[in-house]
Amino acid sequence: MRIDVVSIFPDYLAPLDLSLVGKARTGGLLDLRVHDLRDWTTDRHRTVDDTPFGGGAGMVMRPDVWGTALDSVLDDGAHLLVPTPSGAPLTQRTAERLAEEQHLVVACGRYEGIDARVAEHYRARPGVRVSEFSIGDYVLNGGEVAALVLVEAVARLLPGVVGNPESLVEESHGAAGLLEYPVYTKPPQWAGLDVPDVLLSGHHGRIARWRRDQALRRTAGRRPDLVAALDVAALDRADLAT
Numbered sequence: 001m002r003i004d005v006v007s008i009f010p011d012y013l014a015p016l017d018l019s020l021v022g023k024a025r026t027g028g029l030l031d032l033r034v035h036d037l038r039d040w041t042t043d044r045h046r047t048v049d050d051t052p053f054g055g056g057a058g059m060v061m062r063p064d065v066w067g068t069a070l071d072s073v074l075d076d077g078a079h080l081l082v083p084t085p086s087g088a089p090l091t092q093r094t095a096e097r098l099a100e101e102q103h104l105v106v107a108c109g110r111y112e113g114i115d116a117r118v119a120e121h122y123r124a125r126p127g128v129r130v131s132e133f134s135i136g137d138y139v140l141n142g143g144e145v146a147a148l149v150l151v152e153a154v155a156r157l158l159p160g161v162v163g164n165p166e167s168l169v170e171e172s173h174g175a176a177g178l179l180e181y182p183v184y185t186k187p188p189q190w191a192g193l194d195v196p197d198v199l200l201s202g203h204h205g206r207i208a209r210w211r212r213d214q215a216l217r218r219t220a221g222r223r224p225d226l227v228a229a230l231d232v233a234a235l236d237r238a239d240l241a242t
């Protein structure tokens with residue numbers, strides 16, 4: 001998979017040289033290219049923004065610079081992803097779908113956002129999909145943090161990136177849409193606290209049922225919205241598997 005990220009703060013994406021994503025890149029599993037939007041400016045001051053039509057605070061990113069940049073980075077079949085507070089929530093399902101694709105391009109805005117005609121222009125281009133996405137209901141200063149989130153959520157799903165693929169199956173927001181169960185490791189007693197006995201029983205069926213019960217309780221307690229969307233059929237299938 002190839003992912004291009006365009007930003008006026010390319011160094012914000014430096015953490016993607018580290019750890020699993022870094023290994024995926026050096027291992028050739030992920031072709032990640034980070035670009036400085038200002039490389040596509042033509043004026044001496046390398047200007048990327050201007051005042052908003054209709055007034056209002058702040059500045060807006062210019063469509064012409066973004067158009068030159070994206071024309072140079074997007075190819076046929078690419079998926080243009082634009083982080084924005086007003087985008088569709090990024091979910092594990094979305095990450096799974098994106099991990100199947102060949103070429104993602106993330107356009108990181110700053111200031112008050114990118115001129116709306118940029119997304120409109122590329123939506124009209126055959127062969128290019130455009131998705132505006134949000135990583136949560138809070139306002140960041142730009143799209144770079146959302147780009148880090150998206151790249152990590154997608155890269156970890158690529159074959160060969162995570163050592164033990166099993167750890168991807170049984171995780172929170174998994175097929176059944178549940179939150180994850182609590183995890184424990186040695187020592188068995190710590191700070192006067194014990195590990196639940198069932199986890200020391202070696203009885204895999206009971207352990208699996210306890211974990212699912214814990215995941216259900218957590219989901220019901222913390223995310224009642226997810227309970228409404230629970231895929232009970234997937235739950236049943238998972239239960240049958242234990």
Ligand SMILES: Nc1cc(-c2ccc3ccn(Cc4ccc(CN5CCCC5)cc4)c3c2)n[nH]1
Binds near residue numbers: 112135136141142
């Ligand atoms: N999930 C999530 C994603 C983001 C995010 C993503 C990209 C950008 C680019 C610029 N900003 C700052 C920013 C500041 C103010 C407004 C609200 N203004 C009100 C009227 C016009 C706009 C929007 C945007 C981003 C923020 N934030 N949170």
